[in-house]
Amino acid sequence: MKPAPFEYQAPASLEAALDALARHGGDAKLLAGGQSLIPVMNFRLAEPALLIDINKLAELDFIRRDEEGHLRIGAMVRQRRLERDPLVAGMAPLLHEAVPFIAHPQIRNRGTFGGSLAHADPAAELPALAVALGARFRLRRAGGDRWVAAEEFFAGLFATALEPDEMLVEAAIPPSPARTGWAFLEVARRHGDYAQVGVAARVTLDDSGRCREARLVYLSVGDAPVIAREAARLLAGQELSPEAIAAAAEKAAGDEMDPLGDIHATPEFKRHLARVLTRRVLQKAGERARSGANLS
Amino acid sequence: MNYKISLTVNGRAYEREVEPRLLLSDFLRHDLALTGTHVGCEHGVCGACTILFDGEPVRSCILLAVQADGHALTTVEALAPSAGELHPLQQAFWECHGLQCGFCTPGFLMTLVPFLEENPDPSEAEIRQAISGNLCRCTGYQHIVDAVKLAAERRRQAAVE
Numbered sequence: 390m391k392p393a394p395f396e397y398q399a400p401a402s403l404e405a406a407l408d409a410l411a412r413h414g415g416d417a418k419l420l421a422g423g424q425s426l427i428p429v430m431n432f433r434l435a436e437p438a439l440l441i442d443i444n445k446l447a448e449l450d451f452i453r454r455d456e457e458g459h460l461r462i463g464a465m466v467r468q469r470r471l472e473r474d475p476l477v478a479g480m481a482p483l484l485h486e487a488v489p490f491i492a493h494p495q496i497r498n499r500g501t502f503g504g505s506l507a508h509a510d511p512a513a514e515l516p517a518l519a520v521a522l523g524a525r526f527r528l529r530r531a532g533g534d535r536w537v538a539a540e541e542f543f544a545g546l547f548a549t550a551l552e553p554d555e556m557l558v559e560a561a562i563p564p565s566p567a568r569t570g571w572a573f574l575e576v577a578r579r580h581g582d583y584a585q586v587g588v589a590a591r592v593t594l595d596d597s598g599r600c601r602e603a604r605l606v607y608l609s610v611g612d613a614p615v616i617a618r619e620a621a622r623l624l625a626g627q628e629l630s631p632e633a634i635a636a637a638a639e640k641a642a643g644d645e646m647d648p649l650g651d652i653h654a655t656p657e658f659k660r661h662l663a664r665v666l667t668r669r670v671l672q673k674a675g676e677r678a679r680s681g682a683n684l685s
Numbered sequence: 686m687n688y689k690i691s692l693t694v695n696g697r698a699y700e701r702e703v704e705p706r707l708l709l710s711d712f713l714r715h716d717l718a719l720t721g722t723h724v725g726c727e728h729g730v731c732g733a734c735t736i737l738f739d740g741e742p743v744r745s746c747i748l749l750a751v752q753a754d755g756h757a758l759t760t761v762e763a764l765a766p767s768a769g770e771l772h773p774l775q776q777a778f779w780e781c782h783g784l785q786c787g788f789c790t791p792g793f794l795m796t797l798v799p800f801l802e803e804n805p806d807p808s809e810a811e812i813r814q815a816i817s818g819n820l821c822r823c824t825g826y827q828h829i830v831d832a833v834k835l836a837a838e839r840r841r842q843a844a845v846e
């Protein structure tokens with residue numbers, strides 16, 4: 390399996406890359422890590438006329454804390470760096486915990502943060518994590534940019550808010566409030582395979598130890614990251630008791646998702662996994678929020 | 686249109702002209718005649734084509750040869766110190782029957798050499814996780830895991846001495 394012929398450019402600056410996108414837009418594909426793009430080109434499911442290789446754009450390979458205390462991650466940061474970076478571990482421990490679930494080291498050595506977000510695979514971890522973390526994405530085009538909330542960015546199966554002349558260049562992740570706990574879990578048939586179900590949880594407690602705010606975001610149960618809003622609402626103002634957690638898990642796995650079955654998992658099985666994983670992540674996130682393990 | 690690339694493979698510098706769509710795995714095999722890198726699935730699932738790209742394991746079948754311009758690659762050919770001597774990990778694979786047909790072996794070796802450098806004393810669970818991106822249809826993985834344990838043990842002993 391070999392890709393169909395294409396033209397290739399490897400611009401040395403972001404401006405040059407955006408100019409090329411402006412000129413070729415819909416006929417071009419950006420090549421970041423290529424860990425999804427090259428396979429679909431090998432299968433000839435994608436036959437772009439032009440590949441714009443953005444691997445030379447060192448300016449998109451950064452992880453830093455900005456003046457407002459947000460964690461800023463450049464689109465070309467490799468997933469392997471994300472996994473090992475101490476600033477990410479400190480400021481976004483949810484991300485630190487979940488990145489090792491992404492595929493295998495061979496993939497994470499090439500796969501990029503921005504590439505996975507822009508690809509918008511509903512079975513991928515990073516889109517769900519970005520939504521759980523309340524991230525915002527900076528989309529640039531030649532001569533302009535805009536910020537879009539992760540929640541609004543993912544529009545469906547491999548579909549995003551990106552216009553053909555736009556590039557996702559970075560994400561900003563807001564700092565967590567005090568007494569916030571987190572947890573990520575997924576079930577895959579083999580480590581690194583696409584998850585049958587995965588869930589990211591964040592829980593913030595108030596001074597009395599009750600849940601002030603909860604967020605549950607799922608992967609592989611819909612055509613984009615699925616947010617269980619009603620389940621989160623059930624938890625607000627509650628102690629995170631086993632009963633409250635079970636009720637939220639029941640709600641989330643019930644009418645808040647509509648998973649499609651596949652050869653390895655029926656919709657009922659996926660709901661079962663979602664229910665069990667939700668209980669576990671809420672339990673863990675609650676413990677971490679209580680212990681003040683979140684230092685950011 | 687062809688592109689001129691300059692790169693280092695196993696310490697040797699090369700300059701070649703390549704078509705942009707040429708996969709790195711095919712470049713190594715066909716243009717440089719380094720056929721130790723095997724091609725299995727050609728879509729990044731089986732791990733047989735794993736090589737080191739600037740020291741880190743990657744799948745060469747989902748990289749383009751043009752992307753290797755200016756980089757340093759290492760393939761399985763670089764492991765054995767001489768024609769009559771195996772790399773310690775190769776030796777352990779041989780002794781533990783970590784291969785049968787051998788098709789997947791270069792990918793396993795190139796995955797595990799950097800793994801053992803990073804984690805010299807891995808648990809069995811860590812070894813199994815490390816090889817989760819490499820498929821072997823002969824061994825059932827048990828003997829591969831044994832080989833990694835043996836190689837790790839010898840490596841630690843050698844470090845002590």
